[in-house]
Amino acid sequence: MERTNNQIDRRTALKAYSLTFMGLSLPGLALANNDLIWSNRPSNDEDIPEHFPNIDPEIIAEVVGKSHFDLDRVKEIVEKRPELSRSVWEWRFGDFESAIGAASHVGRRDIAMYLISKGARPTIFTFAMLGAFHVIKSVVKSTPGIQRSTGPHGISLLDHAYAGERMKDKMTEKEINDLRLTIEYLESLGDAGGEQYLDVNSQEQKKYLGNYKYGEGEQDGFTIDINMRKLLSLGPIGGFGGALYKIGDNKFTYNGAPSVIITFQMQNETIKSLTVSEPGLTIVADKVS
Numbered sequence: 001m002e003r004t005n006n007q008i009d010r011r012t013a014l015k016a017y018s019l020t021f022m023g024l025s026l027p028g029l030a031l032a033n034n035d036l037i038w039s040n041r042p043s044n045d046e047d048i049p050e051h052f053p054n055i056d057p058e059i060i061a062e063v064v065g066k067s068h069f070d071l072d073r074v075k076e077i078v079e080k081r082p083e084l085s086r087s088v089w090e091w092r093f094g095d096f097e098s099a100i101g102a103a104s105h106v107g108r109r110d111i112a113m114y115l116i117s118k119g120a121r122p123t124i125f126t127f128a129m130l131g132a133f134h135v136i137k138s139v140v141k142s143t144p145g146i147q148r149s150t151g152p153h154g155i156s157l158l159d160h161a162y163a164g165e166r167m168k169d170k171m172t173e174k175e176i177n178d179l180r181l182t183i184e185y186l187e188s189l190g191d192a193g194g195e196q197y198l199d200v201n202s203q204e205q206k207k208y209l210g211n212y213k214y215g216e217g218e219q220d221g222f223t224i225d226i227n228m229r230k231l232l233s234l235g236p237i238g239g240f241g242g243a244l245y246k247i248g249d250n251k252f253t254y255n256g257a258p259s260v261i262i263t264f265q266m267q268n269e270t271i272k273s274l275t276v277s278e279p280g281l282t283i284v285a286d287k288v289s
Helices: 010-021 057-066 071-078 082-086 098-105 109-117 124-130 134-142 155-168 173-189 203-206
Strands: 029-032 034-039 089-090 096-098 208-211 221-226 232-236 242-250 251-253 257-267 270-278 281-289
Touching: 057 071, 057 082, 057 089, 057 098, 057 242, 071 109, 071 173, 082 098, 096 098, 098 109, 098 124, 098 155, 109 124, 124 134, 124 155, 124 173, 134 173, 155 173, 208 270, 221 270
Parallel strands: none
Antiparallel strands: 029 034, 089 096, 208 221, 208 281, 221 232, 232 242, 242 251, 251 257, 257 270, 270 281
């Protein structure tokens, strides 16, 4: 059954015109005698995904999240849409992470190799984790200083290489040897370990822990906690967060994002609030628990 444009709702028409302007088209949609023709149309607008023609952000977030630890689930999602092997997610404050970047910094060689087989784009951090010694050496020689670059969450190139040892029991002798050479080479450079931040011992960490609110909404706030790497972290209320790296007295930067600064305000040796500053925005959140 065909429907002319005077029977098509405004949302569908606008979407059709905008996509046609970009050289794209909707399935089953054509222009004939200035009329919009729709065939096999979904029964109602609710059947069209909210983010269409973009992929649902929740799916992208899941691919990146599961690429840290769940090969089976990654396969389940990516087999249906191989382009999801290239998924990239922004956690917070410009902390971008790809699916293969997630697998790389946690040493999941198996997940990284699967994603590559489906079209993922490996980076220097992936090659460091895989122990691709000759690749790493060539890239560093051709781009002096690149070894100082950090990956997702501000994790260094050298730490990615260390992460490669995680699956050592499943690697060949050659793979193990190449990884050893990669680690030794990066260590010899002296600056592949990333930025050197101030230490925060476990006793000092305790004074920052808790919830901080900046608005009336239930989610208008932050939780300061300890992450899996035993570092202070900042996340949404009740949620996991990115690492805080100490750069001064009660002053931190967020997860490798140099433009984001978190400072804590004290009164009588007690933390009373924190301030998040990023380009064009400053938010003060009071400690509530």
